[in-house]
Amino acid sequence: MIVKAPNEILSKRCETLRRHNYVGIANTFIKKSWKHRDGACGIAANQINMPYRLFIGKMNKGGKHQFWKIFINPRIVIKPSSTKIGGWFPINEECLSIPGKSYNTIREDHITIVYRDMDFKIVWATYDNMNARIIQHEVDHLNGTLISDIHQTEFGLEKHKSINKEVS
Ligand SMILES: [Zn+2]
Secondary structure, eight states: OOOOSSOGGGSSOOBOOOTTTHHHHHHHHHHHHGGGOTTOSEEEGGGGTOOBSEEEEEETTTSTTOEEEEEEEEEEEEOGGGTSSOOEEEEEEEOTTSTTOEEEEEEESEEEEEEEOTTOOEEEEEEEHHHHHHHHHHHHHHTTOOHHHHHHHTTOHHHHHHHHHHHO
16 A cells, blocks of 8 residues: 555655665565556655655656666765756656645756665666656655645745736
8 A cells, every 4th residue: 555645654754774674674665565666656665654765766767778776775965956057847746645636846857866776785876857856756755755845845836826826
């Protein structure tokens, strides 16, 4: 079952995996998330009731070489567009935990992340476009942030909406 908002597990920061416990948790997560993959772009562990920092994301979605990838303890370390103009773009995002709704969400189009793989090795990687968007959505989940939260606070879209309301 996918956990639906509002639910405490979706709004809390997930727990970092350790070398001594990651194998069992990651394998359980892979098994439990399997049946939810159809039509999904990514699944964070807390969406299936596991409060740990890992997710799977569909990379190269819609392309010839699309595949599911697991990210353990992911952390976004560089967001270039926070230091230069451009690189932000809005797209309507949906979330398995908020069925039937979509939120116009602004994301970075290029990110660098550091995570651990299934051997618990540290990996640095850069991602663009849709891959970067999916990763940001999922890392937000692990930090207890949903697209409905971003929508209302970070980018002032609510304000924009209310201005439109006044005009019409
Ligand atoms: Zn989501």
